Structure formats: structure tokens, C-alpha cells
Amino acid sequence: QVQLVESGGGLVQAGGSLRLSCAASGRTFSSYTMGWFRQAPGKEREFVAYINWSGSSTHYADSVKGRFTISRDNAKNTMYLQMNNLRPEDTAVYYCAATLRSVPVVQTTEYDYWGQGTQVTVSS
Numbered sequence: 001q002v003q004l005v006e007s008g009g010g011l012v013q014a015g016g017s018l019r020l021s022c023a024a025s026g027r028t029f030s031s032y033t034m035g036w037f038r039q040a041p042g043k044e045r046e047f048v049a050y051i052n053w054s055g056s057s058t059h060y061a062d063s064v065k066g067r068f069t070i071s072r073d074n075a076k077n078t079m080y081l082q083m084n085n086l087r088p089e090d091t092a093v094y095y096c097a098a099t100l101r102s103v104p105v106v107q108t109t110e111y112d113y114w115g116q117g118t119q120v121t122v123s124s
Helices: none
Strands: 004-007 010-013 018-024 033-039 046-051 058-060 068-073 078-083 092-099 118-123
Touching: 004 092, 018 033, 018 092, 018 118, 033 068, 033 078, 046 068, 046 078, 058 068, 078 092
Parallel strands: 010 118
Antiparallel strands: 004 018, 018 078, 033 046, 033 092, 046 058, 068 078, 092 118
């Protein structure tokens, strides 16, 4: 089992950057495929990006490709999401998630563990 805690959210102007972190408990972090999802008000939770256990495989939603970068540091039990050139439509609660399934994993139902979320607000 793994517990996840996100941090790094906040308010930023359009065109700005934020880096989200997801800290995981437990000694088996490197066994998990990790993902980022987001949920805007009134909308369903949607896939943003995933990274495999070693960091050698990543995948992004088209809406964030070229602007967001997912990474992980297994020695620190932490995953990151670097978000550049933010847009108002990126405003959402961002969640990190973990699964023992291999990539590709883009559905919320494929992930077993979730953090509590961190709010990202992008002003125009």
C-alpha cells in the first residue's frame, strides 16, 4: 500500500509556471506506475500524464503535451509535474495516483491509490 500527498499548487498568471510534487510513503514506490490527473469544477477527472516505474516511459494528454513534464525520483519517493506556459483552462484540482499496472494506464479506474489533490488556479 502507498499513501500519496501532493503539494505545489497555487495561483499563477497565464504563461507562468508551477511545479507540483507528489510524495509517497512506503519502501516500494519504485514498483508503481505513477500518474497525474486533474478535475475542473463541473467536469470529470481527466488524465494528464503518466510515468513508468523507472521513468523511461512517459505519456501526456494532448492538451498538455509540450508544456508539462512528468518526472520521478525513486530515491526520494517523489514524483513531479513541471507545468510551463500555463493557461486558464489548466485551472483544476490536480491529483497524483499510483498503480501496479504497467503502462499504458490513462483511465482513473486503472489506478488504486490517490492523493487528496492540490488546487492550481491560472488567471488570465
